[in-house]
Amino acid sequence: MCSAKETVISEKDIGMDLNGKESAMVDVIASFISHTSIRLPDDVIAKLEEMRASETEERALQIYDLMFENMRLAQELKRPTCQDTGVLQFFVRCGSNFPYMGSLEEVLKASVLKATKDTPLRYNVVETFSEYNTGNNTGSGVPFIMWEILPGRDDCEIYTYMAGGGCSLPGQSTVLMPSEGYPAAVKFVMDRITTYGLNACPPLLVGVGIGATSETAALNAKHAVLRPIGSHNENERAAELEKMLEESINAVGFGPQGMGGKRSVMGVNVVNTARHPATLAVAVTVGCWSHRRGRLVFDKDLNYRSLTHSKFDGGAL
Amino acid sequence: MTEIRNGKRVIITPVSEEDIKSLRIGDTIYIEGYIATGRDSVHERVTGEGRDMPVDIRDGVLIHAGPIVRDRGDGHYEMLACGPTTSMRMESFEYDFIKRTGVRILIGKGAMKENTEAGCKEFGAIHCVFPAGSAVVAANCVEEIESADWLDLGMPEGVFKCRVKEFGPLFVTIDTEGRNFFKEKKVEYEKIKDEEVEKISSKVGYIL
Numbered sequence A: 001m002c003s004a005k006e007t008v009i010s011e012k013d014i015g016m017d018l019n020g021k022e023s024a025m026v027d028v029i030a031s032f033i034s035h036t037s038i039r040l041p042d043d044v045i046a047k048l049e050e051m052r053a054s055e056t057e058e059r060a061l062q063i064y065d066l067m068f069e070n071m072r073l074a075q076e077l078k079r080p081t082c083q084d085t086g087v088l089q090f091f092v093r094c095g096s097n098f099p100y101m102g103s104l105e106e107v108l109k110a111s112v113l114k115a116t117k118d119t120p121l122r123y124n125v126v127e128t129f130s131e132y133n134t135g136n137n138t139g140s141g142v143p144f145i146m147w148e149i150l151p152g153r154d155d156c157e158i159y160t161y162m163a164g165g166g167c168s169l170p171g172q173s174t175v176l177m178p179s180e181g182y183p184a185a186v187k188f189v190m191d192r193i194t195t196y197g198l199n200a201c202p203p204l205l206v207g208v209g210i211g212a213t214s215e216t217a218a219l220n221a222k223h224a225v226l227r228p229i230g231s232h233n234e235n236e237r238a239a240e241l242e243k244m245l246e247e248s249i250n251a252v253g254f255g256p257q258g259m260g261g262k263r264s265v266m267g268v269n270v271v272n273t274a275r276h277p278a279t280l281a282v283a284v285t286v287g288c289w290s291h292r293r294g295r296l297v298f299d300k301d302l303n304y305r306s307l308t309h310s311k312f313d314g315g316a317l
Numbered sequence B: 001m002t003e004i005r006n007g008k009r010v011i012i013t014p015v016s017e018e019d020i021k022s023l024r025i026g027d028t029i030y031i032e033g034y035i036a037t038g039r040d041s042v043h044e045r046v047t048g049e050g051r052d053m054p055v056d057i058r059d060g061v062l063i064h065a066g067p068i069v070r071d072r073g074d075g076h077y078e079m080l081a082c083g084p085t086t087s088m089r090m091e092s093f094e095y096d097f098i099k100r101t102g103v104r105i106l107i108g109k110g111a112m113k114e115n116t117e118a119g120c121k122e123f124g125a126i127h128c129v130f131p132a133g134s135a136v137v138a139a140n141c142v143e144e145i146e147s148a149d150w151l152d153l154g155m156p157e158g159v160f161k162c163r164v165k166e167f168g169p170l171f172v173t174i175d176t177e178g179r180n181f182f183k184e185k186k187v188e189y190e191k192i193k194d195e196e197v198e199k200i201s202s203k204v205g206y207i208l
């Protein structure tokens, strides 16, 4: 087990080398991270309400009631909905003309430090091999930042994600032979969800990635859980698979917390890219009911809005 | 001691064997009195290094949790979020842990296996789950943290002794007969899953 080295996050660390505009950006992103730890995305809340309304099993209803009471209390007391506030990940879609592209990595790191201190978030980053907790939620390669550059645009879209331990555990990727085909991919997903998924705080949002290699499939799966609940893959067959998997996982009947219930998933999203003639890679990842993903868009003047959290007004906590 | 309050079965610590003997998997209970937190490293210290728990949990309650605690700076701590963590990580330690500590009620998240079943059956203990992710409700049931130990392990791994009021709902998942709720459920789930895989497989022959 790791030992912990508790460090104190100073204002100096947070604001280092950033000018006025950039530190304003840090303030917004940090308070957005805090906001997303306290309030679930609009689509998740709406879906959970719908699922509660259609539930008939008593234990499941008891659990839904508890979840909603938890959401209410979290907002009232301004506390993270779940104690596991995860490892921070950012998926950035940045216009090539966005004026702050060059300092964005530093801005994101500073935002994590600030949100960790202000919220507070739990210290969740353990350096590998040296095995100590960094005590500030940053470390080698953390926050994880994935870039996509959008040529000619001047805005910047940032997906924030808190990868909790429990909901990261079911994640797996495998490369199948085409002769095994999509049926093997389906079995892979179903096996994983009915074993590990059960412990990942269902109702789950299941992300399935299809591609050429293990890491492209894995990344597609992650993009799949960033997609809104209720959205569909553009490919007709993939959309059909989303529906079939959703119905089948619901039919298994593990319900909220795996303790039994009519529905077990908030949805199944599939994201696919092309494959090699000799491979069919498939990956699965899940978002738990406390699916803390956010989407924040800045224009070139740093005006911002959130597409996932309509109650976010940029204010401090 | 056990009390029925507004239809809720509330178990008040210290917990006797009598209090939990009649409980069966699937039952719902609440705890009043004291709960200590402890997860991976705590189990390792107690069972691996043979150290005593810094607080006595004989006839007591342990929650597998890594809480968010605010250090008020005056030796007092405040519980901000306290949901359970995956109990399975403690599975390999649990038989010895129950034996050594005499703990009666374990609270966590998700399934456990043979080691815990055997410990529960042999020494008269149960495992329950608190619906995970509802950490604020759980923290709100904590009236006060009376002591904080082993903080050298880091905040999530420390042992916090919490005075709690109607902590729950807790669903019994392993009872004193060693019956295991999730194990039994999983047999059902697996069977339906296999049928469903068959069903979909016949429709996804996209590669010809």
Ligand code: SF4
Binding pocket: A082, A083, A084, A085, A164, A165, A166, A167, A199, A200, A201, A288, A289, A290, B083, B084, B132, B133, B134
């Ligand atoms: S799986 Fe999600 S809701 Fe459950 S404990 Fe982990 S972060 Fe919290």
